[in-house]
Amino acid sequence: MLIVANWKAYVDSREEAVKLFALSKRLSSLIKRVKIVLAPPAPFLGLLATKNRSKVSFAGQDISSTTAGASTGEVSGKTLKTAGASYVIIGHSERRAMGETNEIVLEKVRRALSNGLTPIVCVGEKERDDNAEYLSYLKEQVTTVFRPLSPQERLKIVVAYEPIWAIGKHAEDAMTSHDLAEMVLYIRKILSEYLMGKSVEKVKIVYGGSVEPLNIRELAGGSRVDGFLVGHASADKEMFSALVKALK
Ligand code: PGA
Numbered sequence: 196m197l198i199v200a201n202w203k204a205y206v207d208s209r210e211e212a213v214k215l216f217a218l219s220k221r222l223s224s225l226i227k228r229v230k231i232v233l234a235p236p237a238p239f240l241g242l243l244a245t246k247n248r249s250k251v252s253f254a255g256q257d258i259s260s261t262t263a264g265a266s267t268g269e270v271s272g273k274t275l276k277t278a279g280a281s282y283v284i285i286g287h288s289e290r291r292a293m294g295e296t297n298e299i300v301l302e303k304v305r306r307a308l309s310n311g312l313t314p315i316v317c318v319g320e321k322e323r324d325d326n327a328e329y330l331s332y333l334k335e336q337v338t339t340v341f342r343p344l345s346p347q348e349r350l351k352i353v354v355a356y357e358p359i360w361a362i363g364k365h366a367e368d369a370m371t372s373h374d375l376a377e378m379v380l381y382i383r384k385i386l387s388e389y390l391m392g393k394s395v396e397k398v399k400i401v402y403g404g405s406v407e408p409l410n411i412r413e414l415a416g417g418s419r420v421d422g423f424l425v426g427h428a429s430a431d432k433e434m435f436s437a438l439v440k441a442l443k
Contacts, residue, residue: 196415196442197353197401197422199232199254199315200429201284202239212239216251218432222439223250229442230422232282237270244279254282254315257290260302272310282313284424286336288359291317297339304340308348315424316340317403318382319357334385341389349389353399354382355424361404363426369405372417379419408437415442 200219206212212235219231234254235243244253259269275283285307286300300316307314318336320329333356341349356378361369370378379400387395402414403424411423428434 196229197232197399198229198429198439198442199234199282199284199355199401199403199422199424200435201234201256201287201403201424201426202236202430203256203289203426204236205427205430206235206239209239209242212243214432215430215435216243218436219251220249222436226439226443229439231439234282234284237278240275240280241278247279252282253278253280254284255280255312256284257287258283258285258303258307258312260299260306262306272306272312276310276312280312282315282353283307284315284317284355286317288317288319288357288362297336300336301340301343304344304352308344308351313351313353315353315355315401317355317357317424319359319404321359323358323360330381333381337382337385338388341386344389346390346394349386350394350397353401353421354386355401355403356382357403357424359404364405366405366407366409369407369410369414370402372414375402375414375418375420406438408434408441411438412441 223231232252232254234256240253255275259271263271285303304314318333320332323329382400383395386398399421401422401424402420406423406425407428428438
């Protein structure tokens with residue numbers, strides 16, 4: 196099970212960042228079936244990941260769509276890699292809300308791949324409608340990224356399904372494992388247009404949106420999901436510890 200801890204901007208002190216990293220290392224050795232990937236704010240990524248020799252991996256929270264040069268405020272793929280990241284979150288809904296389009300997401304995925312970073316591509320509908328238009332919306336998000344890539348590149352992507360209506364709330368507002376199971380199947384069906392036979396199963400699909408200690412076990416058990424992208428609960432030591440231990 197892949198657990199991506201998206202600290203967003205919740206963690207803003209060095210002390211807190213160091214404690215959460217230490218906790219993640221302990222949890223990784225305690226629960227072998229869990230692979231923890233920490234996504235700290237960029238300066239803390241440099242602080243924690245550069246000399247990391249543990250089982251915990253690191254992710255950028257975003258990546259620049261440009262290579263380098265005159266781009267104030269941007270963090271390039273090469274910089275992330277040098278700082279110790281092996282993954283990068285791309286197209287998070289909080290970035291998309293600031294104008295990031297499917298095309299920009301694709302550009303960022305290419306930058307990640309060319310720098311040896313595993314892209315965690317976020318997709319998910321804003322809301323659900325009775326005509327199931329949200330399914331076409333989701334398909335467009337997945338297709339724009341997968342279609343132009345080579346089969347080898349497609350296999351490297353982690354799809355993070357994060358319905359926006361479920362983000363930043365509590366366990367009771369998250370998806371049910373039954374609905375999640377349906378969405379995982381649906382995403383695999385879309386992927387089967389771009390990947391042959393059994394290789395579709397190799398693409399990891401994780402879920403994000405109000406994952407907490409209370410619901411993670413049920414979501415994991417009933418849905419064939421490969422892991423979780425956790426926001427607020429990953430920035431709280433007690434919650435994060437309980438959440439990972441619930442997967443034991
Ligand atoms: P949440 O955030 O766990 O706080 O809902 C998830 C995310 O936005 O990645």
